[in-house]
Amino acid sequence: MKKYTEMTAAELKTELEEVTGLYEDLKAKGLSLNMARGKPGKAQLDMVSGIMDVLKSDSDFMCDGIDARNYGNLEGLPSCRALFADLLGVEPKNVFIGGSASLQMMYDTIAKAYTHGRVNGDGPWAKLDKVKWLCPAPGYDRHFGISQSFGMEMITVPMTAEGLDMDVVEKLIQDPEVRGMWCVPKYSNPDGIIYSAETIRRIASMKPAAKDFLLMWDNAYCVHEFFGDYVPFPDILAECAEYGNEDMVFEFASTSKITFPGAGISVFVCSDNNMAFMKKLLNAQIISYDKVNQLRHVRFLKDKEGVLELMKKHAAILGPKFKCVLDRLDAEIAPRGIASWQHPNGGYFVSVNTMPGIAKATWQLCKEAGLTMTDAGATFPYKNDPNDSNMRVAPSLPPTEQLEQAMEIYCVSMRLAALQKLCKE
């Protein structure tokens, strides 16, 4: 196989004809496939449904001397706080157990900065003329969605193999209007990159001009390896504390990809100051989150070992799906030189960077052949990918046989988009 960029005009024309034929054959099959969202597949859900059987008799609802069925304990069941403290390497007193969605906890943390200000700030952000926000990209579209909903000015920060470009960040935070940053530090969404120790140190030691700068540390994939063993990861709260920055950071995690997506439990981790501040505000918002679901998780997951054991079972289902995607890309795309990608060991995505200018076209061709992909551009602030290059592949939902078909459509669509572009030039 020859790289497309090294083909002569005649070769490109022949290849275009051939690939057009392949594409039309696939399109004629009238398939309906989806690799758009990081949704766990049915086999994963069935595997964890035993969590519904752990609360049976009336006495089962007692935990830590608390009846989980009644009001109370704003910050969560002590046993549940302890479980997450163990998972994330922090103290239980710095763990708050929330509702069924960490996205909601993130939104609420930012909403409270707008309505009530930050523990170390000068009042509500809603009174400010402008809030600027750092968005490492490609990144998570729902993070950018929160920023956009609050009317923040989003500033794109490039990703590197070490995480994000801290040279850029260190310059940008000298602007006092820059008040925060999104991070997915382990198996970043979508690149699957693990932030290096040096990157984390530089983040923890930042000296932003805005004294109430808010580091949103979304540790969504803290135990989510699909190849190989669990990779330990630094506790950002302790790292920040080392530089007197403990009030800068909120860490988030959830069981959405451990038990049930959107029906598990979520958590935030923060400093003592932030915890006292947030508990006072949250006390006006809610009496207590769903402690029955917290207890169900404590009984089902048991402890860190229990969680890691369960994640091995998820990996047994997810690993082959990621292998399918990566093998196809390695076989069909790599030799043609029209895209590059990371080879992650965890998370929920493969991030593909096509040659510039063909991501949208590839997405459209996929769509017309019956394959829904994450919108091209979605991984950038304002859905604006300056190179029209990044595509997020989410292999978790389709069963493996569908995934093979989906990847066939994806690779042929990308080849066709590349050829159409190269033939025009």
Add this chain to the structure above:
Amino acid sequence: MKKYTEMTAAELKTELEEVTGLYEDLKAKGLSLNMARGKPGKAQLDMVSGIMDVLKSDSDFMCDGIDARNYGNLEGLPSCRALFADLLGVEPKNVFIGGSASLQMMYDTIAKAYTHGRVNGDGPWAKLDKVKWLCPAPGYDRHFGISQSFGMEMITVPMTAEGLDMDVVEKLIQDPEVRGMWCVPKYSNPDGIIYSAETIRRIASMKPAAKDFLLMWDNAYCVHEFFGDYVPFPDILAECAEYGNEDMVFEFASTSKITFPGAGISVFVCSDNNMAFMKKLLNAQIISYDKVNQLRHVRFLKDKEGVLELMKKHAAILGPKFKCVLDRLDAEIAPRGIASWQHPNGGYFVSVNTMPGIAKATWQLCKEAGLTMTDAGATFPYKNDPNDSNMRVAPSLPPTEQLEQAMEIYCVSMRLAALQKLCKE
């Protein structure tokens, strides 16, 4: 028995000595009792714990063609929306199913008015110099807590036997800075009053100067009769629509006192315009609320008939507790003429209005004798009861035998407080 206000100084002195003796005897028992919060008792929780058994096999999680275990369906499971629509007499399209706490839905509705404005407003309330809010009182302390958290200026509106004093409200809403009002229209917290049809009509037809006035209609006790049959109640959305006011109101309800407090499901009901507006904002906050819990409720409660049947069983537990409270008040307090109270048929409270100036003293005496009551004053904005008179009695949590003891302490403490005051005058 003679009314205390009709006693001579000598009679008061004798009575004071006797009641002091009774009080000291009770205090010596060293009891620890609680009538502070509207928490259901253990017998009620045990009665509904069968809800944990309705989801067993993998196929049980399918509902309306949706796997309740995965992401999606922001506005809730169609079957769950239909169930609440039936209960509240509205259309399913106007029902949004939220998380485990209606308080959170109320807080979020107001928070969004502050950060994003209202569908029919001129932008975020956070930009306004002042937000004034009408607070019918005695009322629910957690409503006032939300208002206070957002820095609203709370204005007390007196309650009447018909609900709230609409003459006062109609004057106050001519102030364009008055942007909303709290209401608990059925079995109001704490008075247990059902708003009359005329009161509801006057509310629905209000013409506030603030065009984005927000009526917070907390229908917390929509099916919560403890004496007698279910009392049908008007649909506030339709009532408001009759006067072109459909965008003015959000109605709230929950299963916190149907199934599990703080671990049930919550709901808001609003106009088509508000629903579209809120869904757009909520879509940035959360992918979907806990649909597994929604499904559990649909399977367990089934339909309106199922809910009303279950509420009869709650009434069988709660009715005797309320009877105990009311009988004691009728026997011990009424003849002495030192307080008056409503005789509600539903809700979670008995609201006692003592002679002026002894609520705080009664509360303190109760506390010293081992009985925790809701803070005197808590039922008013800023915890400021101008007459120091209103006390909220919450009989649901203690078992009946404890309730007898608690009411003994409560009545003796109130008598003692009254006598101490009268002897000083």
